[in-house]
Amino acid sequence: MSEHTNPNIWEPKFASRTDKMQASEIRELLKLLDRPDLISFAGGIPDPALFPIEKIRSAYQSTLANVEDANRALQYSVSEGDPKLRNWIVGHMATRGIECEAENILITNGSQQGLEFLGKLFLSPNDTALVTAPTYLGALQAFASNEPAYDELKLEQTNRTANSYSQSAKAAGGEVKFAYVVPDFANPSGETMNEQARQNLLKLSRELDVPVIEDCPYSQLRYDGEEIASIQALDIETCGSIDNSRVIYCGTFSKVFTPGLRVGWVCATRDIIKRLTLIKQASDLNSSAINQSVMLYLAERLFDHQVKTARDSYRKKRDAMLEALQSYMPKGVSWSKPEGGLFIWVTLPKEIDTSALLKKAVDEEKIAFVPGHAFFVNDDGHNTMRLSFSLPDVTQIEAGIKRLAKLVHSELA
Amino acid sequence: MSEHTNPNIWEPKFASRTDKMQASEIRELLKLLDRPDLISFAGGIPDPALFPIEKIRSAYQSTLANVEDANRALQYSVSEGDPKLRNWIVGHMATRGIECEAENILITNGSQQGLEFLGKLFLSPNDTALVTAPTYLGALQAFASNEPAYDELKLEQTNRTANSYSQSAKAAGGEVKFAYVVPDFANPSGETMNEQARQNLLKLSRELDVPVIEDCPYSQLRYDGEEIASIQALDIETCGSIDNSRVIYCGTFSKVFTPGLRVGWVCATRDIIKRLTLIKQASDLNSSAINQSVMLYLAERLFDHQVKTARDSYRKKRDAMLEALQSYMPKGVSWSKPEGGLFIWVTLPKEIDTSALLKKAVDEEKIAFVPGHAFFVNDDGHNTMRLSFSLPDVTQIEAGIKRLAKLVHSELA
Known part of the structure; x- marks a missing residue:
């Protein structure tokens, strides 16, 4: 008879597949980023203002x-x-x-x-x-x-x-x-x-x-x-x-x-x-x-009405983000120009690690995004980030990208 | 390049685990038993009359x-x-x-x-x-x-x-x-x-x-x-x-x-x-x-109110079913006397196969139940059946058990 006090008592009994089921770093991260004082480009969830x-x-x-x-x-x-x-x-x-x-x-x-x-x-x-x-x-x-x-x-x-x-x-x-x-x-x-x-x-x-x-x-x-x-x-x-x-x-x-x-x-x-x-x-x-x-x-x-409403709203947000990226990001930064969806993918110069950048972005500029590395099954993407434009309004998008760009500038200086 | 017209085109590509995932006989059966002219003891689902x-x-x-x-x-x-x-x-x-x-x-x-x-x-x-x-x-x-x-x-x-x-x-x-x-x-x-x-x-x-x-x-x-x-x-x-x-x-x-x-x-x-x-x-x-x-x-x-309501209603139905079994079932038939839940388990004499009996029960007596064999991982239970008292009212329960018992009598005759 065995008595356990270790919190991981069942570890040896788990099926081998559980080894592959790790907590997503990004989801753990997102919990921390759910702060009202942040402008968050991290989420990627639909804008509740559009819920009918x-x-x-x-x-x-x-x-x-x-x-x-x-x-x-x-x-x-x-x-x-x-x-x-x-x-x-x-x-x-x-x-x-x-x-x-x-x-x-x-x-x-x-x-x-x-x-x-x-x-x-x-x-x-x-x-x-x-x-x-x-x-x-x-x-x-x-x-x-x-x-x-x-x-x-x-x-x-x-x-x-x-x-x-x-x-x-x-x-x-x-x-x-x-x-x-x-x-x-x-x-x-x-x-x-x-x-x-x-x-x-x-x-x-x-x-x-x-x-x-x-x-x-x-x-x-x-x-x-x-x-x-x-x-x-x-x-x-x-x-x-x-x-x-x-x-x-x-x-x-x-x-x-x-x-x-x-x-x-x-x-x-x-x-x-x-x-x-x-x-x-x-x-x-x-x-x-x-x-x-x-x-x-x-x-x-x-359905059709809701699709139109969502398109009109997200289009404005996407445009605001693309415009702000264009206005503020330094040379050497590139990004996707999506025709739809909720995301813009940003590639920074190789020397910038976006996981390290995120910490500064949150602490110094109150901006959140998702480091791109999380989306790769190989070791790529350390200089990439995913920006979502779905949640913030256009004013926040403009202000947030401006602050993020300032940080990228200073990283490259 | 291969083109498929067989409906099972992907069979060879499925993971081996899919072999174990067969359509439940009982669930396929239950679809057939969803007929308004039947008194069904088959379901085992909650009584919608209790939904608040x-x-x-x-x-x-x-x-x-x-x-x-x-x-x-x-x-x-x-x-x-x-x-x-x-x-x-x-x-x-x-x-x-x-x-x-x-x-x-x-x-x-x-x-x-x-x-x-x-x-x-x-x-x-x-x-x-x-x-x-x-x-x-x-x-x-x-x-x-x-x-x-x-x-x-x-x-x-x-x-x-x-x-x-x-x-x-x-x-x-x-x-x-x-x-x-x-x-x-x-x-x-x-x-x-x-x-x-x-x-x-x-x-x-x-x-x-x-x-x-x-x-x-x-x-x-x-x-x-x-x-x-x-x-x-x-x-x-x-x-x-x-x-x-x-x-x-x-x-x-x-x-x-x-x-x-x-x-x-x-x-x-x-x-x-x-x-x-x-x-x-x-x-x-x-x-x-x-x-x-x-x-x-x-x-x-x-919660407490709902539990009490459900108990009072199901208790009457359980009692009606136990009473009807006692009144009508022939010697050699036994059943569980549950203190709660939705099910009574009936064991018939060995010579009765409840899968065969179900067909007669549906065709001749318009009664449905679940043959007990479905609940065994081995080859047991061919002379057993699960009766649920949750859906029919007490009058239907009394009438339904009477008809089912008549059929069991004739099987034993």
Whole structure:
């Protein structure tokens, strides 16, 4: 019989996968940055001023207005998700050039849960996931429990062949299982894949015979330029049907409406959706029925209007940040010019380490950002940072970038 | 380049764990049994007549009443869960004899998600989970993606020693990682572990040096008899503090209030909660903030009242079912006499296969139940069935059991 007083008593009993599941430095950091005296470019969360609070209140009232609807909204429900919401999403996917049916849609708790399920569905330990550098940190966390290896996906011209990816994956102890991208206004880079890059990725995925996970949380938030066809739509043009497509699309209502209800979706072949439904059932039975009803209410009445409102507001903020960067940043600093989304990616001269800079920025200038290194699976990005323009207002953005630029100036002096 | 037209195109690419994730026969069955002309004893879901709809409506209104609260409820939130809700649960755990702090609580999407996280935290492939026979099917599904082995936990007197469990686990290719029980009014058996059984289990867990997962979805729903101390409370009496305890407690608001909001919790050492918080973050970032606020509103104002209402209603239904079984079932049929929960477990003579009986029950008598075999990890239970008394009213219960008994009579004739 053993008695424990050590707080880590169970450490030896944990599954090996837990070694890969470390607290995200960036998320720990963000907790410290939640200070009202800071101008924060760190968050990357939607602007609450855009939440349609009145409409959401009406939506909950409506969902609970009669006993029959209320009983359905408050009960356990099917793991696939609310059939009516799935049908609305079918219509929405059509606006993105993707013809599908309700059986191609699974409702998830935000797209994060979709990513976690896909990791579980495809990755055995030491299998390789192809990801960009930088990439979305949450995806790396979602995949981590499956103990994968990563290889860098280059979206521009590259001399990597399918065979070289296969060989590397074999050397890592598994095989390539999928490529993961955020094609539109990526977190963290703000970059958008052009159509050629999308076709190149599809070609690579066919050569490797692996799926592409197309994560589209920001795709509605385009502020200028022409919409580029989604990778799934491009694939369907070639393969003829969603049920033959190798692209798995992750969507969410979090960025357009609100992340507080936790409603997102996956769109894929019905075989994959069936598999994911089993995973959903095992994971948490079903997403909140009432929140699905409310999201349907909002989507039916307000989606286009809400997209327009968000675009108009974020466009101004993006413009303010780009203008301030242009006005204040010294030579040798460059940044992405995103056509949408919430992020601008800044590259400083090599000699500046943005993790060290953050400490000074917070202490001396009361400015927060996310050091870019956090988004790399390799040792790159130490001189990069992610700036989000979603939360501060345009005056704060101007003032904040000015202060940040002052600090960069003094680092370079 | 390969083009696929087969619906199972990705099968060869799936991780090996997906082989273990089969559609639950019972859940597929339940879809067919959702027919209004049936009297269903199959479901096991809470009675919607008990949902406090008016209060839930007020709770959403209140949470969205002012901009500051609404913005918090509609935004991303911390993975650990709403601090105020965690504090309320601390108070609730105290009523169960468990002294803990907010750091010992993680909010999950119902207790199902807690079980899934615990499987992920402890089980490597071929590790052994000790479960009762029968056991909660959802737990088996929650653990399945980790490809565990199972060994049968006997709660009554047994000649299995800790060493024999260890040896079997070794033979299965891993080690014993935890014991899982539903101690109060178990799904599906309706049985409650007495204090001696709880102490015996703790002794075994100490000898094996493994945690006990104590799943308590029904613990508030006691209709008569004295409450028995929770296994976690008994363990804390011995080890002195929650942070030394080997018991991991899973709770939920689903059975007392509503499952539609997906709010449950895990109570464990703060080290385990920290680990589970990382898993939560990777899985879906956080549980719905608005639903957590609403559940806090309900719990603060209504918990005791709601528990009493539910007890009074379910007690009558349980009594009606026990009485009808007594009146109508032939000799050779036995059943559990649960002091709470939603289920009665019926054992028929060996020659009756309840899967075959179900077909006749549905076709000839318009009665549904769940064949007991579904709840066993071995080949047992073919002559058993789970009856839930939660959904039908007392008149339907009386009529339904009468018809079911008639069918059993004719099978034995």
